[in-house]
Amino acid sequence: MTTTLNERLRVPVEDRPLDFYQCAISRWCTGCGDNAIMTAVQRLCRDEHLPPERVVSVSGIGCSSRLPHYLNSYGFHGLHGRALPVAEGIKSRRPDLHVFVITGDGDCCSIGAAHWLHAFRYNPDLTVLLHDNGTYGLTKHQTSPTTPLGVRTNTAPTGAAMEPLDPLSVALGATNASFVAQAVDWLPEVLSQILSLAFHHRGFAFVRILQRCPEFLPGLFDPWINDPARIRLVTHDDALTPSAGLARSFPNREVHDPSDLDRARRIAADRELLPVGLLYRDAEVPTYEDLHPVLRLPSERLQERMEDELDRFTIWPDGQRLAQGGD
Amino acid sequence: MTTTLNERLRVPVEDRPLDFYQCAISRWCTGCGDNAIMTAVQRLCRDEHLPPERVVSVSGIGCSSRLPHYLNSYGFHGLHGRALPVAEGIKSRRPDLHVFVITGDGDCCSIGAAHWLHAFRYNPDLTVLLHDNGTYGLTKHQTSPTTPLGVRTNTAPTGAAMEPLDPLSVALGATNASFVAQAVDWLPEVLSQILSLAFHHRGFAFVRILQRCPEFLPGLFDPWINDPARIRLVTHDDALTPSAGLARSFPNREVHDPSDLDRARRIAADRELLPVGLLYRDAEVPTYEDLHPVLRLPSERLQERMEDELDRFTIWPDGQRLAQGGD
C-alpha cells in the first residue's frame, strides 16, 4: 500500500473500490504505461472522495487522450493539441469542478505548444498529466518532439536527428510556471504522491510522466527501470516524501527546495540523472480564476446593470431623463 | 559612426549608401522604434555587401511585420504568427539566401508561440528580430503577452493583470536554443553589433529588441532610456564589444561567457537590471540545413533513382528482369 500525502493529511478514506472510478475497459496495449497512470488517477479520485460528476477529465487526441473514456467522470475528448484551452474555458466558469488535463507529448509539446506555454502564464487551477512516451502512439509511431536522438520511427527511418525537446526545461522557462514535477509510470507510489501534490496545488500543476509504449518503443526506459541509480529522486519535506523502503532503492536522492527555480532548472537540464519529484512550486502566482472571478447576479440585478449600460448610449426624448445627463 | 563587428573583421566596405537598401518610404509613426531597427538592418546589409536579391525578409502581421515592404530585398509578408515556418521552408531549399525574420511580440510570442519554440529546436540558419513593443500595434493597442503588469490597453482597460511573458527566459528554456540576445532600439551601436553577431551565427539567431511604440505606449521604456544604470550591459570579447564611450555610460556591465547557460538564465530572470547583449550562444548545435542538405541531381541521375524506386514495386512479365529478384 502506498501512502499518499492526502491520506496522511485527511480523515480515513471512505472505502470506495478503485474501479468505481472506471466506466469502461481500457483499450491500451498490454504493458502500456497509460494503464498505470489511469490507476493513479483513480486512486487520487478515491482518496480525495471526488464525486464523479464533479470531475472533468479533458484531453486532446492520442492513445493517452483516450483516458477520459475510461474514467468514471465527465470527460471531454476534444481535438489534437487543444485540451488546455478547453479546460481553461471550463474552469473559468466552473471553479467548483475538478479539472484534469490528459495530454501526450505530441498533443502538448508539438501541436499544442502555444497553448501549453500560455497556460503556464494564465495559471488556471488545473492538474495536467503529460503522458510522455516519446512517440506518436495512436498514429502508429512517428517521431514526436520528445523522441530521443537516434530512435527510429516511421517518419525517421534512420533515427531521430534532433535533440529531443525537454518538457521540464521548457516548463521552467515559461513565465508564471507555478508547479513543475516529473513522475514515471513504473513507480506508482511516487506517481500517486506527485499527482496528489499537483491536485492540491492551486494553479497550473504540470506533471510530466514518462510513460512506456511497449508497442512501438519497447525498452525505451529500461535503463532507468533497471538501474534506479540513474534516477535523481527529488524529495522535500513539503513535497515528495518517499517511504523509507522506496527511498532505499534510489541511491541518488536530493533534498530540493521546490521554490528554488535556479536549482530546478539545473536539475532538469542535467542529462546524467533523470529527475523524479517536484522540481518547482510557487503557490503565490495568482490563478486565472483569482483574476477573473465568477460573478452570477440575480437576474433583476443583471437587468439593472444592463439598463445602466444601455443608458450610456441612449438619447432620450425631450424632457425624459434629462437630469441624468451622463449620456 | 558606430563600428560593427563586421567592419572590424572584413575588408573596407564598399560605399553603398544606406538607402540603397530601402525601396519605399516607411509608414511607421514618428518615433516608432521600428524605424531604428530598419536602419540597423540596412546597415547590416550594407556592411555585409548583401546583394538585395539574395536577401529575403520574412514577416508575419503587425506594424513591425511591414518591414519587408520597405527593405530593398525579396520580402515575404505572410500571415500573423507564421513567419517562422515560411522562413524555414525557404531556407530548407535555398541555403544560399540570407533570410531574416521580422516578427512582433504578438506575432512571435502569442499566435506564433508553437512555431517559435520549435524553431529553436530545428535550428535553421535564420536571423530573427523580435520587435517587442509590449502591445499589439497594428490592431490599435490590445494587451500582448509582453505587456507589463498594470499597463492599460483596449482589452485591459484596468491594466494588464498577468505577469508579462519573458521572451528571453522562454528562449533559454527552449531545447536546442543556439543564440539568444537582447537589444534595444535606442542604442544603435549595440543593436548593430548584435545584429551582426546574429547574422554571423550559423543557426537560429534570436534577438529580442525592445521597441518603442510612442503611439500607444509612450514612455514605456523611459526608465531605461533615462537611467542607463538600470541596464546590465552584457559584454564579452567574442560577443558584444561596446566602444569605450558607450561602455562608460553603463555603470552595470558584466563580462559574460555566452556559453554559460546557467548564468544566462539568471541574467534573463533578474528583474532589477535589464540585460542588453548576447546571453547565450552555442555554435555546435547542428542546423536544420546540416541535417537535411540540399541534393539536386542531374535529371538522368534522378530518373535512374526513380526507376530504382519503381523497381521495388514492379512485377515483371514472364522472363523479364527475373535476375533482379528484389521486387
Place this chain on the structure above:
Amino acid sequence: MTTATIPRQAATILERHVVDVVSDSGEGAQKCGQSFAAIAARMGNGIWTVEIIPAEIQPPARSIEGASGNRTRIATQRIRTGGDAADLVVAFNEQVLLGRLRAGELAPGCIVLLESSWATYGDPEVAASYQAVTDELRRDGYRLHEVPMEQECLRYVEDARRGKNMFALGLLCGIYSLDLDLARAQVRTIFSTKDAQLVARNVQLLDAGWAWAEDNLDLRFQVPATPPTEPHVVVNGNTALALGVMASGMEVCAMYPITPATSASHYLSEAFERVGGIVHQAEDEIAAAHFAIGASYAGTCAVTITSGPGYSLKQEAIGLAVMGEIPLVVIDVQRGGPSTGQPTKTEQGDLLTAVFGSHGDAPKVVMAASDVEDCFYSVITARRIAETFNTVVVLLSDASLATAQQPFPRPELRQDWFAAPVDQSPIPDGAAPYAWNERTGLARRFIPGQPGGTHCLTGLAHDRSSTVAYGPEINQEAIRHRSLKLAAFQQTLRPVRVGGDGDGDLLVIGWGSTRGAIEEAVERVRAGGYRVGRLHLRFLQPLAPGIGEAMAHFDRVVCVENNWSDRADDPLIDPDNRRFGHLAWLLRARYLVDVDSWGQVRGQPLAPGAIEAALRARLPDRAARKVGAR
C-alpha cells in the same frame, strides 16, 4: 435643453444629405462627424455613419491616401445606408479632399468647405498644390467655399490642429440648422473627462464655427426630423454586437484581436464584467474558439468573435462543437479578403466558407445581421438557437456595420434573454447524452456537475451514450440526426416576405449589411416604372421557406452582394465556368433558378446608385425611356 429646431430663413428642406468630414488622421474629423450625427440623431433624424479610415496607423500628413474622417448620412426617415457620394464635404486640407475626389466619393456639384490657410502656406509647393486642387474643383463644377478655419481657431486656441474639428462641427450645425444647445451638450459630453477650461474652449470653438457659417456662408439646409417619442440608442454595429452579447445571457467572449472585429471586444472588455461576463483574450483564434467551447460545455453559452483570417483558423473547432453538439456562437465581422486582404475594408466574402467550412458533414446555422439594430438582436437570437438546437450558430456582420452608427429604439430587456442558472439537477437513470429524437435529431444536453450524467464527450464518431463507435450504421444515424437538426430548425422559420413589388420584372435578393442600399436602389428603380421586388435574408443556412415561391413571381432574379462574381461578359467567362456570388450559389443550387449575380469588391459598402445601375442593366428595355431623372 430644447430639441426643437429653430426655423431659419431660407433653409432649403432636404429629405436626405450625405456629409463628409475629412482630415489627416489625428486631426479629429472622425469625432466631428460622429458628433454631428449624434446631434442629428438626438433631434430625431435618421442617420447612418460610415468611417473613413486610412490604411496605415499613421499615414503621411496631407496625403491622398491619408484621408481620415467620417461620413454621415442624415435623413428624415430611418435609414440603413450611407448612400452614394457626398453632397457636402468639409476638408482640412486639399490633399485628403483630392483623395476623396479621386475615389469618386464626391457627388457632382458637391458643396466643398475647404481650409484656406494652405493658400498662403510657407512652402510654395503646398500653396501651389492648393491652388491646383481648388482650380480643378471650380472647373469641374463643385461648389467650393474656402474657410479660414485655422485663422479663426487661433483666436481661441494656440494649436489649431486641436480645435479645428469643433469649429467644423459648429459650421455643420449652422449649415444644417441643428439645435445649438444640443450641440453644446454634445461637446460637453465628449470632453466630460477633461477639465472645465478645455470644455469651455471647445464650446467656444463650436459657437465660433456656427457664427462663421451664419455670417459668411450662404448655405442653409434643414432635414426635417421627427423628435423621438421613445428613447433610442445610438451605437455602431460592433457596440451593438457587444451589447447583444451582454443582453443575451452569455458569460464568456473569447477572442483574439483582429480588425474589424476587435472593437466589439474593446467595449466588452470594459463592460462585460459588470454583468458577470468575462472577455478572454486568448493566445490565438484557435485557443479562443476552444476556450469558448469549454465554457459552453461547462453549462453556459459562449461566443467567439473574429474576422476572416481568424474564422478560417477556427474551422476545426467549429467542427468539434457541431460533433459534440455544444452550443456556440461564432461571430465573423467580415473584412476584405482573401488572406489578409483589406483588414479595414468591408466585404461579404465569408458566406460560403461559413456554410461549407470544416471537413466532413458539419451542419451549422448561418445568419447575418442587416443593420446596427439587427446586430444587437441577432446575437440574442443566435444564442437562443445555439442552446435550443445544441449547435453552432455563425453570425455574419461586416466592417461596414462594425463602424456604422445608427439610432434604434432602446431595447426593452427581457428576463428570458438572460441565461438560466447552470442546470445541476440529477440526470434520470438510463438517460443518454445523445438520445436523439428520431424525427428532429434533438437531444437534451448534459452538463458537468449533474449527478448521473457522467459521459465522455468526443469528436470521434459516437453512439447515443457518447461511446466511441466505428460501426457503419451508428455513424449514419449520428450524422443523420445532426443533419436533421437543421431541418427541424428550418421548420420553425417564418416564410420570407418580399418587399417592393410582389411580382414583376426583377427580384433582388440580398443578405447582411447591403439591406439599406438595396432597398433604396429598388425604390429608385420602381419609381422609374419597373416592377421590382426585394428579399433580404436573415438566415443563410438553413434558408427560410418561401424563397422559391417568391422567385417564381419574377422574370429575373439577381443577388446583390458585396463579394466577387465573374462578369458574364468577361471574354473568358461562359456558363460553364462563371463564378457566382455566394448567395447566388446557394439559391441556384437549392431552387434551380437561374439567379444572376452582381457584386463589387471595392472594400466599400455598396452604394444605392451602383446597385441601381446594375438593376437597370438587368431590366428590359421597354421602360428604358420612361426612366432617367431622379
Place this chain on the structure above:
Amino acid sequence: MTTATIPRQAATILERHVVDVVSDSGEGAQKCGQSFAAIAARMGNGIWTVEIIPAEIQPPARSIEGASGNRTRIATQRIRTGGDAADLVVAFNEQVLLGRLRAGELAPGCIVLLESSWATYGDPEVAASYQAVTDELRRDGYRLHEVPMEQECLRYVEDARRGKNMFALGLLCGIYSLDLDLARAQVRTIFSTKDAQLVARNVQLLDAGWAWAEDNLDLRFQVPATPPTEPHVVVNGNTALALGVMASGMEVCAMYPITPATSASHYLSEAFERVGGIVHQAEDEIAAAHFAIGASYAGTCAVTITSGPGYSLKQEAIGLAVMGEIPLVVIDVQRGGPSTGQPTKTEQGDLLTAVFGSHGDAPKVVMAASDVEDCFYSVITARRIAETFNTVVVLLSDASLATAQQPFPRPELRQDWFAAPVDQSPIPDGAAPYAWNERTGLARRFIPGQPGGTHCLTGLAHDRSSTVAYGPEINQEAIRHRSLKLAAFQQTLRPVRVGGDGDGDLLVIGWGSTRGAIEEAVERVRAGGYRVGRLHLRFLQPLAPGIGEAMAHFDRVVCVENNWSDRADDPLIDPDNRRFGHLAWLLRARYLVDVDSWGQVRGQPLAPGAIEAALRARLPDRAARKVGAR
C-alpha cells in the same frame, strides 16, 4: 519460374471473386491477404484490396470489433473496387468472423474456412461460442469448412500464431489455382530480411496449406488471368501518391502525422531523400502548410499532405498561397468526419470545404483521384497546374484509396515531369511580379535570387508591383485576375466523356474513389435493360466542359457519393431544406438541373450492390419486371 497456371481438374471458372482473410490483430491476416493479391497480380489478374482495420491499436483478442485483415477482390479484368460482400472468407477465430457477418460483409452462401481448434479449446465458454457461431453459419446457409490450422501449423512451428497466415496463404493459393512457384517467391520476398531458416519454414507452411487444401477441400476455382506483357507496379494509393510526389519533381513534402494520410509520408520519409527531396515533419499542420509555402516561394513546388482535421487547419495558409499566387499542392486523404470522426474509415466529405474553404475569394483548383494509378498521375498533374497557374491545387484522395492495392502499368518516367533548375535569371527592367494578363490573369512568377526581381509578396491586397493597395479599383482588378485563372484553366480541360449509354433513363455522376463501384453498378443496371450513363469527374473546380450537355440527354441525374445527403423521404425533409451530397450541390448550382443525391457515410467504400439498389430505386418502373436476377 513459370507463371502459367497449372490447369487442375474441376476448377470452377470465375470472372471475379471476393476473398477475405480475418484474424485478431497481430496474427498476420493482412500479410496473408496482401500476398495472395500480389501473387494473383503477378499472374495477370486484376486485383483490388481493401484493408480491414480494427478501431484500436490493440483491440482485445477474439472480439467482434477486433477483426483485422484484408479483402482481396481478384478478377480477370482490371478492377477498381473491392466489390460487395465476401465470396470466401478465411477466419482465424469465430469472433472476428462474427464481426464480419454482423457487418453484412459475407455474401449469402459465402464459403467460410474457419480455424477449428477453438472447438476443443480449454475454456468452455470459448468452445461454446465456437459452437454457436458455426451452428448459426450452417443454419443460415454459409458453406462452412472447419480447418485445423493450428494443429497443422504446429507440425512445423512452435507458436502457431506465427505461421498460420502462411498456411492460410497456401490454402488460398491452392483453392484459387495460383502458381505455387510464384507463391513461394512471394514468401521469400516477404521474409527477405530474415534468416534462411525462417524463410524455409514459411515456405513449408505455404506448401502445407496448399497440400491440405488439395487433400481435404473440394474447392477449386480459377479466375483466368492474362499474363502481363508489360511491367506493372503494385502499390496502394498512398504509396502511389508518394511515388507521384517523387516523380513530379517536387522537392518538399511538409506534413504532420494524421491517419490515413500519414502512411504516404512513411514511404516518403524513407525514399524521398534518395531523389533529393525532404519530408519535413512540422510541429503542426499550420506550420507544415507554411513550410511548404516557403519552399514553393523559394522556387520549387512543394506539397503538404493531410486528412480532414489537418485540412481544416490549413485553410488560412491556403488563402495566403492563393493571394500570393504561390504554387502549392495540398493533398487531403479524406476520412470519416466531421471532427475527429472515424480516422481509419473512408468518406468523401471534404469536397465542399475544399472548394469553398478559406475566407474571402480564394479560387483554387480541386481535383480527385479515382483509383490507385490515378493517385500517381494526379500528383504530377497537380504540380503542373500549380506551377502553370501559380495557384493552389487541392488533390482529394480518401482512406479507401490510401490502403487499396491495385496493379497498374509501370509508369514511363518523363524528364519533363522533373522540375527545371530554380530560375535565377535576371528579371528584365520594368517587369512586375503580378503583371496579370488581362484576359487570363496569368503572370510570370518571380523567384528570390533573381536579380532585379526584388519585391515583397504579401497577403494584403496589392497591385501589380506587389505594393499594398487599398484602392477599390485595384482590389477588384486583382480579385478578377485571380478568379480568371480558374476560367483560363477550365478552357484547357477536355470535355467530359459519358460512359455506358450516352442518353436514356439515368445519368450517374461521381468523383474520386467510387469510380469502380459506380462502373460496376451501372453495368449491372444496364444489363437489366436500362439506358444508363456514367460520368466520373476528375476536376471538381473548375468543372470540365460538356457536363451540362451530357445531363441534357438523360431523364434523371443522380450523384453517387460517399458522403451525407438527407434522404428525400425523411419526415422532416422537404425541397426547401434537403441537404444534398457535395458534388450534387455543385452541379445543381452550375447547371440548374435537378440532380438527385445518393450516398452513404458508413465509413466503407461504396459497394456496387448498394449503388445498384439506389439506381434501381431511381429508375422507372416500366423495366422493373425485366430486371431481378443477377
